[in-house]
Amino acid sequence: MFIGFEEQLISRHINSVNSVQIIEQFERSIQTIHQLRVLHRDMMSHNILWNVKLDQMMIIDFDRAKIQKSRAILDAISSNRKRKWATALKKQSNDVFMQEIRRAMIELRETWDKSSLFHRRHCKWDLNDSKTLQ
Numbered sequence: 720m721f722i723g724f725e726e727q728l729i730s731r732h733i734n735s736v737n738s739v740q741i742i743e744q745f746e747r748s749i750q751t752i753h754q755l756r757v758l759h760r761d762m763m764s765h766n767i768l769w770n771v772k773l774d775q776m777m778i779i780d781f782d783r784a785k786i787q788k789s790r791a792i793l794d795a796i797s798s799n800r801k802r803k804w805a806t807a808l809k810k811q812s813n814d815v816f817m818q819e820i821r822r823a824m825i826e827l828r829e830t831w832d833k834s835s836l837f838h839r840r841h842c843k844w845d846l847n848d849s850k851t852l853q
Contacts, residue, residue, distance in 0.1 A: 725772040730830045732769035738831050741769070744776045745827060746820075752778065753816045756787045762823035764830040787815065 733741050745767065752759060759766075760783040768777045 725770050726768045726777065727771065728765060729767040729769050729776065729827070730764055730834050732771075733827075733831045733834050735835060741776055742824075742827065745778075745823070748776060748778055749820055749823060753820075757781075758785045758787055758815060758819055759783070759823075760785055760819070762819060762826065764826050767827070 729741065749759075749762070759778065759781060761780060762778070766778060766780040768779055769775075770777055
């Protein structure tokens with residue numbers, strides 16, 4: 720994978736100041752992808768980049784992605800059973816998308832935790848620590 724000068728891994732950019740903005744952008748992005756019925760299937764932190772120039776997050780690496788299609792009903796079914804079947808299919812489909820969102824949010828949260836731990840250990844000046852500001 721080639722990363723240009725403007726892009727950096729999200730783990731190098733996320734911090735306590737911008738984490739809310741990044742998480743909101745991530746939620747909007749993943750919801751938009753899911754509205755197109757696309758499952759990314761590899762939503763790991765190394766597939767989330769930050770474009771410094773545009774000040775935006777990017778989701779990359781869709782080679783494992785899958786388009787979720789609604790299943791066609793194979794046989795004639797009474798209208799009541801048809802409704803229940805359609806509801807069950809929709810619920811099952813939404814569950815797959817929700818599982819991906821949950822896994823991705825956990826991954827993003829863990830990335831943020833690792834990043835903030837790294838900064839606390841390796842940065843001389845901690846802006847949250849009143850002793851370093853005196």
